[in-house]
Amino acid sequence: MQSYLPIILLAVAGFLIGGVYATWKTARFFAVVLAVAALMAIVGGIGWMIYG
Template identity: 50%
Template sequence: MSSDVTAIVLLALAGFLLGGAYSLFKTSRPLAIGLGACGVLAAVGAILWMTH
């Protein structure tokens, strides 16, 4: 798998997780916080992957 494709997949995963965290925030805050943390980690991973 190409390095660019991996970064794009990680960014897409981050967007999906952060969107889910946003939509869950009013109903289930602990789950939303967990999804948000995972989304941030995926975004940071994508940024680090692109700069590698």
């Protein structure tokens, strides 16, 4: 199961990026919060692949 966690994190990041795209014109603050969460998921997934 542990080898699937980085892939799951990257998939979650993809959904969050989609949320950023969808909410950018209506709720910019929420879009920025989603972007930060997506960035954290990407860094976590890549970091887990490299160092995990």
